Structure formats: C-alpha cells, structure tokens
Amino acid sequence: MRVADGEQGRLMTLWYLARAAGVVTMVMFTLSAVLGMVMPGVRRPERRFWLQYVHRSAAVTGLVLLATHVVAVIADSYVDISPTVLVWPFGSGYRPFAMVIGVLALYSLVLASLVGAARGRLAVSQSFTKHWRKLHIAASVGWLLSIGHALLAGTDRSTPWMLGITLACLGAVATAGAYRLNNATPKTTRAWRTQ
Amino acid sequence: MNKVEIDWTRCDGHGLCAGLLPDDVVLDEWGFPVLRGREITAGELPDARRAVLACPALALRLSSR
Amino acid sequence: MTTIDSPASLRSAGLEGERHRVIGDARVLAGLDQGRLDLQRHLLTHGPQPELTRDDYVQLCEAVGLRGRGGAAFPVALKLQDLPARGVEAVVVNGSESEPVSRKDRLLLTRSPHLVLDGAVGLAHALRAPHVLIAVHDPAAATSLREALMERDDQLAIEVRDTPGRFVAGEARAVLSVLEGGTAVPPGRRVLPTRRGYHRRPTFLSNVETFAQLAVLARLGSRGFSSTGLTSEPGTQLLTIDGAVQRPGVIETPTGVPLDTVLQYAGAEPGPVLLGGYHGRWLPQTDGVLLQRPEVSAGIILALGSGTCPLGEVTRVAEWLRSQSAGQCGPCVFGLASLVDDFARLTIGDSQGWYDAQRHLGLIPGRGACAHPDGAARFLTSALEVFDDDVRRHLSGQGCGRPVLGVLPVPGGTR
Ligand code: HEM
Ligand code: SF4
Ligand code: SF4
Numbered sequence: 160m161r162v163a164d165g166e167q168g169r170l171m172t173l174w175y176l177a178r179a180a181g182v183v184t185m186v187m188f189t190l191s192a193v194l195g196m197v198m199p200g201v202r203r204p205e206r207r208f209w210l211q212y213v214h215r216s217a218a219v220t221g222l223v224l225l226a227t228h229v230v231a232v233i234a235d236s237y238v239d240i241s242p243t244v245l246v247w248p249f250g251s252g253y254r255p256f257a258m259v260i261g262v263l264a265l266y267s268l269v270l271a272s273l274v275g276a277a278r279g280r281l282a283v284s285q286s287f288t289k290h291w292r293k294l295h296i297a298a299s300v301g302w303l304l305s306i307g308h309a310l311l312a313g314t315d316r317s318t319p320w321m322l323g324i325t326l327a328c329l330g331a332v333a334t335a336g337a338y339r340l341n342n343a344t345p346k347t348t349r350a351w352r353t354q
Numbered sequence: 355m356n357k358v359e360i361d362w363t364r365c366d367g368h369g370l371c372a373g374l375l376p377d378d379v380v381l382d383e384w385g386f387p388v389l390r391g392r393e394i395t396a397g398e399l400p401d402a403r404r405a406v407l408a409c410p411a412l413a414l415r416l417s418s419r
Numbered sequence: 420m421t422t423i424d425s426p427a428s429l430r431s432a433g434l435e436g437e438r439h440r441v442i443g444d445a446r447v448l449a450g451l452d453q454g455r456l457d458l459q460r461h462l463l464t465h466g467p468q469p470e471l472t473r474d475d476y477v478q479l480c481e482a483v484g485l486r487g488r489g490g491a492a493f494p495v496a497l498k499l500q501d502l503p504a505r506g507v508e509a510v511v512v513n514g515s516e517s518e519p520v521s522r523k524d525r526l527l528l529t530r531s532p533h534l535v536l537d538g539a540v541g542l543a544h545a546l547r548a549p550h551v552l553i554a555v556h557d558p559a560a561a562t563s564l565r566e567a568l569m570e571r572d573d574q575l576a577i578e579v580r581d582t583p584g585r586f587v588a589g590e591a592r593a594v595l596s597v598l599e600g601g602t603a604v605p606p607g608r609r610v611l612p613t614r615r616g617y618h619r620r621p622t623f624l625s626n627v628e629t630f631a632q633l634a635v636l637a638r639l640g641s642r643g644f645s646s647t648g649l650t651s652e653p654g655t656q657l658l659t660i661d662g663a664v665q666r667p668g669v670i671e672t673p674t675g676v677p678l679d680t681v682l683q684y685a686g687a688e689p690g691p692v693l694l695g696g697y698h699g700r701w702l703p704q705t706d707g708v709l710l711q712r713p714e715v716s717a718g719i720i721l722a723l724g725s726g727t728c729p730l731g732e733v734t735r736v737a738e739w740l741r742s743q744s745a746g747q748c749g750p751c752v753f754g755l756a757s758l759v760d761d762f763a764r765l766t767i768g769d770s771q772g773w774y775d776a777q778r779h780l781g782l783i784p785g786r787g788a789c790a791h792p793d794g795a796a797r798f799l800t801s802a803l804e805v806f807d808d809d810v811r812r813h814l815s816g817q818g819c820g821r822p823v824l825g826v827l828p829v830p831g832g833t834r
Binding site: 361362363364365366367383384385386388 | 747
C-alpha cells in the first residue's frame with residue numbers, strides 16, 4: 160500500500176473511494192452471478208422468487224457502485240484517465256489493456272441491465288422471449304471481464320487481501336457453476352420436451 | 355382490459371405465477387398453470403406485472419385488448 | 420336436394436388402392452373414372468379456369484357460404500376479407516393431410532392435380548400474390564403435382580414442398596413453419612396467417628379440397644354451384660370412410676347428405692360411428708344426422724362395427740394421439756400421457772381410472788399452442804359418453820368380452 164502524508168491523503172480520498180467501490184462492485188456482481196446460476200435449480204416458487212429479488216437487487220447495487228467507481232476514477236487526479244475512455248478505451252495512458260477490459264465489462268453489464276429492466280415490458284414480443292436468455296449472457300460476460308479487469312488494473316492487485324477477494328469471487332462462481340451443471344440441468348429444465 | 359396469457363411452448367411449470375397471482379392462476383397436478391381467464395383489475399395490475407417479470411421462462415404476458 | 424345413389428351414378432375406380440365413389444354428380448372428382456387427369460383431359464373435363472378478381476372471389480364464396488375443408492371449417496369469404504388490400508405474400512395449399520384416415524387430399528393431388536392448381540393459381544392471381552406453395556406429405560401426390568406443373572405455365576413462383584407426416588405437423592402454422600425452413604411445430608402464439616403468415620407476411624392458407632372447390636366455383640358461378648347440397652352451404656363435399664365397411668375410400672356427395680345413406684353406400688357394419696376423425700366425436704346415434712360442416716370437419720367417417728372392444732380401440736387411438744403431440748406444451752404432454760394411463764386402467768376395470776379420466780379431460784382443452792389437446796379431449800370425452808354401457812361392463816370387472824381388433828387405423832399400429 161501507498162503511504163500517504165496529510166496533504167496527499169486528502170487528495171487521495173477519491174482514489175480510495177474509487178478502489179473501494181470497485182471492489183464492492185465486483186463482490187455484488189459475483190453475488191448476483193452466483194444466485195443467477197443456482198436459481199434454475201430451485202424448484203420451490205417462493206424461494207425462487209426471493210432469490211430473483213436478491214439477484215436483481217445485488218445487480219442494481221453493483222451497477223450503482225460501478226457508476227461510482229467509474230466517476231471517481233475519472234474525476235480523480237492521481238492517475239490520468241480522461242472521460243473519453245468510456246467511448247474509446249484503447250490507448251488509455253494508464254494500464255491500457257486493463258482499461259479496455261474494464262470498459263467492455265461496463266458495456267456488457269449496462270446492456271444486461273437494460274435488457275433486464277425491459278424484461279417485463281417486452282414479454283409480449285415473441286422474439287424477445289426467445290432471445291432473452293442469450294442477451295442475458297452479456298451479464299456473465301461482463302462479470303468475467305470485470306474479474307479480469309480487477310486482476311489487471313487494481314493498485315492493490317498484488318496485495319494478498321485483494322487477490323484473496325478476487326479468487327474467492329472466482330471460486331464462488333465456479334462452485335455455483337458446478338452445482339448448476341450437476342443437479343439443475345437435467346431435471347428442472349425442459350427435459351420433458353421433445354423439441 | 356388486461357388478461358394474462360401463456361405461451362405454452364415456453365412454460366416449464368415453474369409455478370412462480372401461481373404464487374404471485376393466486377386469484378388468477380392455480381397449478382394443475384403436473385405443476386402447470388390453469389388460468390382463470392378473467393380480466394385483471396387495475397388493483398391487481400402490479401401483481402400481474404410482477405408475475406410476468408418473475409416467470410423464468412418468460413412464458414407469461416399481459417395482453418391488452 | 421340429395422340424390423340417393425342409383426347404379427348410374429355409382430362410379431368406382433380401384434386404381435392403386437385409391438378407391439373413390441360419387442353420390443349424385445361428380446364435381447371435384449369429375450372425370451376420374453378413367454384415372455388421372457393430365458392437362459388435356461383436365462381441360463376437356465372442367466374447361467379453362469376463368470380469370471376472376473378478388474372481389475369476384477369474395478362475392479362467390481359469400482354467396483355459397485364456402486367453408487375451409489381442412490377441419491376448422493372457417494368461412495373462406497371471411498378469410499379473404501381479412502387479408503390486407505395489398506401485399507399478400509403467398510397462397511399456401513395445405514396438403515399435409517395429417518389425419519391418418521383421410522385420403523381425399525391425396526386423391527385430389529394424385530388424380531386431379533390441375534383442378535387444385537387452378538384453384539390456387541387463380542386465387543393467387545386475383546390476390547396478386549407472387550408465390551404459391553404446396554405442402555405435401557405423400558410422395559405420390561408430390562410426384563403428380565410436379566408432373567402437372569411441367570405441363571402448365573402459370574407465370575407465378577409455384578413450389579411443392581414435403582412436410583413431415585406427424586399429426587400436428589399438419590396444423591396450419593406448423594406447415595408455415597416448415598415452409599419457412601423451421602421445424603414442423605406450431606409456434607407459441609396464435610396468430611392468423613392472413614395477418615402474419617409466410618415469412619410473417621399476409622398469406623391465404625387452406626386445405627387442398629378448398630382450392631378444388633374454388634376452381635369449381637369459379638367455373639360454375641354461384642347459381643350453378645348451388646344446384647345441389649344444402650341451402651346454407653351448397654355444393655359437394657369429399658368424405659373419407661373407413662373402419663368396419665365393405666367399401667372404404669373417398670366419396671363425393673352433396674353437402675347435407677344423411678349419414679345413414681353414406682354408411683349404407685359404403686357397406687358399413689352396424690355399430691358406433693366416429694365423425695370428424697381423431698379430433699372428432701363419437702355419435703350417440705346415426706339416424707337424422709346430416710353431413711355438414713363444422714361437424715364433419717375434414718370429412719372423416721369411421722364405422723366401428725360390433726365385433727371389437729370400443730374401449731380398447733379408443734385406448735389405442737389415445738396412445739397414438741399422445742405420440743403425435745409435438746411435445747412442446749406441458750398440459751398436452753402430461754395430460755395425454757395421463758389419459759392413456761387412465762383409459763388403460765379403466766379398461767381393466769379400475770374405477771379410479773374413470774374418475775381420473777374425467778378430471779384430466781377437463782384439464783387439457785385450451786391449454787396448448789395448438790388445438791391438439793382440445794381435439795383429443797373431444798374424441799375421448801365423447802367416447803366415455805357414447806360407450807357408457809361398455810364402460811360400466813369394464814368397470815364391473817367382466818370386460819365386454821370382445822377382442823380389440825384394431826378397426827380404427829393407427830399408423831404404425833396393427834393395421
Ligand atoms: C440488473 C440486472 C439483472 C437483472 C434484471 C437480472 C434478471 C435475471 C432474471 C429475471 C433471471 C432469471 C431468473 C430465474 O431463472 O428464475 C436471471 C438469471 C440469471 N442471471 Fe441475471 N439479472 C441481472 C444481472 C445479472 C448479472 C450482473 C449477472 C452476473 C453475471 C447475472 C447472471 C445471471 C445468471 C447466470 C442467470 C441464470 C440464467 C439462466 O438460467 O440461464 N444476472 N437474471
Ligand atoms: S412462472 Fe412461467 S414457466 Fe412457471 S408456471 Fe408460470 S408461466 Fe409457466
Ligand atoms: S398443444 Fe400439444 S401438439 Fe400442440 S404444439 Fe403444444 S405440445 Fe404440440
């Protein structure tokens with residue numbers, strides 16, 4: 160960690176805020192992803208409804224924190240990141256590759272949220288109902304990119320606690336994925352269908 | 355003038371709709387919804403919207419006619 | 420009105436097992452006693468197809484109350500009026516004839532393909548539709564159509580396409596789905612082909628016989644067409660009769676002919692009669708029944724005779740109906756499977772089977788993407804009503820003492 164004396168400490172507040180928001184964003188989206196993956200295995204309607212609620216709330220919370228993270232990073236003067244990265248992340252002065260990954264993660268997550276927000280209203284459209292699940296994969300892509308971004312970009316990326324959190328997130332999703340592959344797919348999905 | 359409708363080719367019998375709209379949807383013995391088929395009143399509209407949103411298969415829809 | 424059969428009007432041609440007969444005047448089957456009508460013989464028999472406008476067709480169909488001959492018996496005039504003024508994409512001839520007993524569409528396509536083509540092409544010109552698509556399942560019918568197309572020049576894109584033979588694959592929207600290159604299952608939304616049909620564009624789709632009747636109507640005009648049959652729905656109709664009959668096959672009769680006349684004509688054994696195919700109804704009695712739409716549906720009459728066990732026969736058909744579900748919709752898949760089980764239990768004397776069947780029959784209608792569960796429930800419900808005495812005998816544990824002969828044809832079954 161950086162040692163900060165008094166004067167620099169105040170200037171650094173935004174930078175700390177940005178990093179904290181980033182970490183919690185990752186945790187929130189991980190929570191959301193884990194719940195999303197175990198959900199199809201849950202047959203009890205009340206429990207599933209409740210899980211959906213937490214899944215969405217975690218995603219929305221994550222989104223708010225993500226916005227905080229992005230605004231703070233840009234506003235902060237400690238590293239030089241201009242707002243243009245949001246449109247054209249290539250060739251950013253600061254850790255360019257990590258920036259590309261992060262911005263792509265942002266795009267995917269925003270797209271997934273928009274699609275999620277429109278879900279109820281677009282249920283009347285037949286093609287939307289057909290493709291919703293494919294569009295929702297954007298959320299998972301976004302999550303994966305955000306983990307990549309965390310591993311590449313963070314100031315704290317090599318500190319044990321940050322590495323620990325990131326790996327825990329990966330592990331949680333891997334466990335949820337294994338759970339889903341194991342017991343959710345055959346019984347609870349459309350196994351009775353011949354089509 | 356709203357009614358809930360089901361796309362039977364999508365419905366997987368998750369049964370979330372019955373929990374959220376007990377007055378309009380009950381489940382049959384195989385877990386698939388049986389619709390009452392009556393109009394959704396203005397007061398029930400939020401619940402109906404919630405049911406549409408909650409259906410994992412996106413099989414439920416509100417039709418306005 | 421009805422001309423009862425006389426030896427003079429009895430024409431039968433037993434070619435390739437496609438037997439057909441006529442009560443009264445032959446119209447759509449005219450000229451077939453000497454075999455298939457090639458273009459020359461078609462023109463000699465029927466004359467050329469007059470060029471009519473869209474308004475002409477609407478007026479003609481309205482005047483004679485023409486109804487679709489595929490089963491739903493929807494008024495053709497209403498279907499035409501539902502099409503938008505312009506932008507009709509295609510005229511689709513549904514020749515999948517998925518009702519296992521029906522032979523009439525196959526007969527028309529193999530013997531009188533030009534009449535069907537005249538009907539479809541004439542209407543396509545009137546509607547300014549650039550495509551005519553013909554969905555067929557039977558290979559002989561497809562060959563006959565392709566041969567016929569080589570003899571004609573209609574200045575239109577006409578295509579013959581094969582469809583799978585499964586029951587539900589013959590449903591109108593399943594046929595459209597196949598024509599578009601998709602799978603032969605009905606889509607989840609009930610939309611009208613007249614609004615969103617072939618490639619989501621307005622489409623006129625009907626059964627093979629409807630187009631043959633349209634070709635006849637265009638030639639005869641409404642007065643000539645109305646010279647026979649019922650006043651409410653004049654003209655003729657094609658029926659397929661099978662089961663416990665001496666002379667199974669296709670019959671052309673005036674609309675409204677008494678069922679007993681047709682049964683007698685085909686040499687049916689006395690016994691219960693099923694009207695409208697495996698989505699139809701068992702009749703409590705046959706006297707006084709006039710054959711007309713919607714009851715005759717696609718024109719299938721099945722005589723059961725008295726030597727076979729009705730419940731056993733119905734259970735075999737129930738099993739077949741279950742196997743024909745497109746497997747998309749839960750209540751249809753689980754409901755039909757349960758009903759097969761209920762009927763099997765009832766047949767061996769388990770009264771719980773009867774109660775379960777009653778409950779399940781109430782659960783499946785209206786709960787699928789297509790009308791298959793509704794039709795199956797109609798068939799099975801009427802069986803429990805009409806075979807009430809047999810049900811009682813089976814429930815008493817004795818059975819009815821008759822073997823299951825397999826009188827009701829089930830593809831892939833014993834017959
Ligand atoms: C605001 C954003 C989001 C909304 C509104 C939303 C909504 C939903 C809904 C309604 C479901 C279906 C629930 C069910 O099957 O019962 C779902 C499933 C899922 N969600 Fe989300 N979600 C959002 C964000 C995310 C995020 C950020 C992730 C993280 C990667 C994610 C991952 C998943 C997964 C893996 C599934 C399971 C998909 C499946 O069953 O095929 N979601 N989501
Ligand atoms: S919630 Fe959806 S999938 Fe589940 S039973 Fe209701 S309509 Fe069917
Ligand atoms: S109702 Fe039955 S036959 Fe019709 S589409 Fe659904 S599953 Fe298939």
